[in-house]
Amino acid sequence: MKTIEVLDGGMLTTVQDLGRFGYQRYGVPTSGALDLFSMRAANRLVGNPDDAAGLELTLIGPRLEFIVPATIALTGADLGARLGDRPLPRWESVVVEPGAVLSFGGPQDGVRAYLAVAGGVDVPEVLGSRATYIRSRLGGLAGRKLEAGDAVYVFGDRPVLLGGALQLPVPHRPIYGHAHPLRVVLGPQDDRFTPNGVHTFLSSTYSVSPQSDRMGSRLAGAAIEHLRGPDIVSDGTPLGAVQVAGDGVPIVLLADRGTAGGYTKIATVIGPDIPRLAQAAPGDEVTFHSVGLDDAYAAVRVQEAALAAIGPIRHGPDVARLRKVAAAVATVASLQRR
Amino acid sequence: MIVEFGDSIDPAINRRVRELFLAIERAAVAGVRDLVPTYRSLLVSYDPLRTTFDRLRRHLSELDAHLADTPLPPPRVVEIPTAYGGTFGPDLAFVAGHNHLTEDEAIAIHAGTDYLVYMMGFSPGFTYLGGMSERIAAPRLKTPRTAIPAGSVGIAQQQTGIYPVESPGGWQLIGRTPVSLFDPSRHPPVVVEAGDYIRFVPVTLDRYSAIQDEIQRGTWTLPVRGVTT
Numbered sequence: 395m396k397t398i399e400v401l402d403g404g405m406l407t408t409v410q411d412l413g414r415f416g417y418q419r420y421g422v423p424t425s426g427a428l429d430l431f432s433m434r435a436a437n438r439l440v441g442n443p444d445d446a447a448g449l450e451l452t453l454i455g456p457r458l459e460f461i462v463p464a465t466i467a468l469t470g471a472d473l474g475a476r477l478g479d480r481p482l483p484r485w486e487s488v489v490v491e492p493g494a495v496l497s498f499g500g501p502q503d504g505v506r507a508y509l510a511v512a513g514g515v516d517v518p519e520v521l522g523s524r525a526t527y528i529r530s531r532l533g534g535l536a537g538r539k540l541e542a543g544d545a546v547y548v549f550g551d552r553p554v555l556l557g558g559a560l561q562l563p564v565p566h567r568p569i570y571g572h573a574h575p576l577r578v579v580l581g582p583q584d585d586r587f588t589p590n591g592v593h594t595f596l597s598s599t600y601s602v603s604p605q606s607d608r609m610g611s612r613l614a615g616a617a618i619e620h621l622r623g624p625d626i627v628s629d630g631t632p633l634g635a636v637q638v639a640g641d642g643v644p645i646v647l648l649a650d651r652g653t654a655g656g657y658t659k660i661a662t663v664i665g666p667d668i669p670r671l672a673q674a675a676p677g678d679e680v681t682f683h684s685v686g687l688d689d690a691y692a693a694v695r696v697q698e699a700a701l702a703a704i705g706p707i708r709h710g711p712d713v714a715r716l717r718k719v720a721a722a723v724a725t726v727a728s729l730q731r732r
Numbered sequence: 733m734i735v736e737f738g739d740s741i742d743p744a745i746n747r748r749v750r751e752l753f754l755a756i757e758r759a760a761v762a763g764v765r766d767l768v769p770t771y772r773s774l775l776v777s778y779d780p781l782r783t784t785f786d787r788l789r790r791h792l793s794e795l796d797a798h799l800a801d802t803p804l805p806p807p808r809v810v811e812i813p814t815a816y817g818g819t820f821g822p823d824l825a826f827v828a829g830h831n832h833l834t835e836d837e838a839i840a841i842h843a844g845t846d847y848l849v850y851m852m853g854f855s856p857g858f859t860y861l862g863g864m865s866e867r868i869a870a871p872r873l874k875t876p877r878t879a880i881p882a883g884s885v886g887i888a889q890q891q892t893g894i895y896p897v898e899s900p901g902g903w904q905l906i907g908r909t910p911v912s913l914f915d916p917s918r919h920p921p922v923v924v925e926a927g928d929y930i931r932f933v934p935v936t937l938d939r940y941s942a943i944q945d946e947i948q949r950g951t952w953t954l955p956v957r958g959v960t961t
């Protein structure tokens with residue numbers, strides 16, 4: 395059902411999910427949320443499956459009016475969210491009444507926020523996913539970012555309102571800051587760099603370039619020395635691959651990356667650390683730390699444990715508020731039956 | 733995990749990539765999320781909660797040892813009708829002149845070979861083709877065009893390819909096909925896959941328009957045949 399009216403699209407608001415798999419062999423990038431931890435958390439907070447579609451909001455958030463009641467959760471970056479004239483808490487589910495306007499004051503911590511709506515955003519599935527890939531106008535809302543005048547539909551013919559509010563406990567909520575240590579597994583072409591080059595990579599502090607986008611996080615800093623040039627016969631590019639082209643400066647490849655590339659890849663950022671990078675703002679510091687596969691797997695389990703910690707908010711439910719919302723739902727349902 | 737079979741562009745290496753790719757697909761190996769076959773390697777994305785590098789490596793080694801059990805399907809040649817020159821191929825004259833050929837000679841060379849689709853990538857539906865004659869090689873444009881129509885057939889150095897969707901690019905454009913190489917509403921979204929061959933078949937502008945009409949009406953079938961060369 396039609397749930398949200400877009401009053402202002404913000405800088406870059408797109409429909410995303412966990413990504414488009416099975417089509418990279420045809421050259422189709424996976425796309426999907428850059429910060430998969432926040433996307434999944436948002437879905438779980440509103441009772442959605444992990445792979446439901448939600449909105450990815452970038453730096454300058456949109457202005458969204460709810461035209462029916464909804465259960466929502468906002469996760470990821472603190473972009474200064476307000477619901478009406480009150481701050482909207484992040485990392486917990488919130489019931490929103492019709493007429494409420496969600497707006498954003500400006501980035502406080504991190505770059506990308508995720509908005510899930512109970513039921514999941516309803517756009518056509520394209521090649522098995524609802525994720526937006528703007529370059530090829532695939533998926534999402536007509537393959538593009540949200541603009542003023544758009545309507546966001548949510549699955550189901552009546553709003554999904556959850557009985558009790560859920561939260562991600564505070565100790566599991568990330569604080570992004572401006573320094574991002576990233577764990578990497580070296581390879582697949584670390585042997586195409588001099589020992590000095592690998593040392594430069596692991597000991598330098600890089601700064602996030604403003605040219606970073608959903609394709610990759612471009613970095614500025616010390617050049618990494620190749621053994622014999624940056625070119626390889628093209629091979630596949632995994633998420634988090636640290637590609638080093640002729641200028642010696644690393645690019646960490648993200649969700650909209652091309653499926654294959656002809657430049658050497660010195661290392662791969664481990665999956666659980668990609669969300670941190672996705673939240674890095676231009677000018678932030680990035681460092682790389684070599685770990686083994688067992689450490690990487692352990693980090694995956696730590697992240698899953700954090701998601702599994704999502705549970706009911708301890709303080710009691712706001713009964714008066716829930717009654718008011720239930721009444722609003724009844725009104726909407728009767729209006730739509732006419 | 734990246735399984736490397738070599739370090740060069742070679743049909744035999746590429747064949748091994750495809751053999752393992754198909755074997756993994758058929759065996760539906762637990763924990764494998766996606767596969768990206770390229771010229772000479774296979775990227776295997778896996779879910780670390782469902783498998784590990786070591787377990788996956790053992791599984792793939794077993795498959796690799798028994799590749800003979802799952803032979804590759806016989807290669808297909810997909811015929812791509814192409815209108816050469818004119819407004820569809822504004823750089824044909826340059827490509828011909830650069831190689832001291834007439835336009836007809838350049839067309840005959842380009843359309844006279846079956847090109848192996850080594851891999852797809854760069855953009856959705858883009859094919860990396862092998863086998864173009866050096867006699868029609870040409871440098872890229874100094875200034876790339878900002879919008880190249882879908883279906884444009886181009887040459888860059890010793891490579892030839894088709895732009896699957898409208899995009900910017902610096903290839904020398906020699907012709908255009910009405911066939912849509914990538915359409916997300918189709919299953920699969922592509923008309924050729926890695927391992928297939930492409931044969932460009934010259935058509936007149938009239939035939940181009942007729943095929944375009946048939947495609948729109950949904951009555952067009954892409955000619956596909958076995959390898960004869």
